[in-house]
Amino acid sequence: MTRIWKxxxxGRYTLSSDKCPSCGGPVKNPHPPNINFQDKYINTIVKLRRETKWKQA
Ligand SMILES: [Zn+2]
Incomplete structure (x- = not known):
């Protein structure tokens, strides 16, 4: 799994764990990476549920 740093x-997100490629500033891990995946997953579920409701209605 790829870590995302901020x-x-x-405040830019980067894949570089060394320093910010934009301004050269220090980066930190904003939050556990699995939360990103969970948000993405929840958004997908919400979208699918909406589409299902549309079909049912
Ligand atoms: Zn920066």
Whole structure:
């Protein structure tokens, strides 16, 4: 799984764990990566449920 880091200076997300490619500032792990996947998963479920409701209605 790819870790996503967030620059503490400019707030940009980056895949670089060393430093921000944009401003060179330090990066930190904003939150556990699995939360990102969970959000993505929930959004997909919500979308699917909406589509299912449309078909049923
Ligand atoms: Zn930055």
């Amino acid at each position: 620059c503490v200076v400019c």
